[in-house]
Amino acid sequence: MEKTKPVFSHKETVEAVNKVLNKLLRSQEQGDVESFANCFVHDASVVHIGTDIDEFFISWREYFHWVDDVLLSRKGQEINAKDTRIRVSINGQTAWYSQLIDTCYETRDEITRIEGFRHTGVLINTDKGWKIVQSHVSAPINTSI
Template sequence: MLLVSQGCFAQGSARSTADTDAIGGVLDAYHAAAAAGDWNTYFDLMSEDGVFLGTDADERWTKSEFRAYAGNRSGWLYSSVRRNINITPDGMSAWFDEILDSASYGTSRGTGVLIRTDAGWKISQYHLTLPIPNELAGKVTDEIKAFESEQ
């Protein structure tokens, strides 16, 4: 019985490692496609009902809306510096967080959800944020409040 349990754990662990590697590959390909302005690949990596949440509070793009927005742009470059990936016990979905580096914005953070499909892992939600150091939070949030009050 113990050998069977260890065998099942090892198999589950191998699957988890393979899935983690596959998910990391999807995210790396997503960033590479954005940098190259390869929008067909970029949007093929998203699920059909996928959404992109941008840095602005009002930015919630469906896949089709974001495709129309990105279509004439040359792309943007974000490089993953550090990434954490978690997979649900049933192995059908995963969530991640990653610290990104960008020439435009410096340090940023991506978080999101992927789902397992017949075609492999697909990004169901990607959320790009600009982390604010705690020491600057008061100043930055005051600026945001002032900006919003003028709108």
């Protein structure tokens, strides 16, 4: 019997990944820790790089320990994504994204509104669906000042 490559729909894959990204943002707005956690792989392969120098996490446990309090403090903050771009690997098992986000965030006990916050990452297709394994957020700097 000849082996064939599994067929996947690029459009369906992009829609599934976009659904995870939307869930990620809505869970942050609502302070929903469980929904947020459901967007990620829960092992040592997770990497998250945040905006502050100490926000570099190299496992789910490390990241979740930090993010739990952050999500509750952000509850009610509106988050709007724009210019979301999703790309999918040839075999359909890995996807990466970039997007700009308008949101408020708290750092060092101060809330700041930022437009064009950069958010990028990588998802893998697991037996539980698409999950984030790597994410990175950065704040734009106005260089015209």
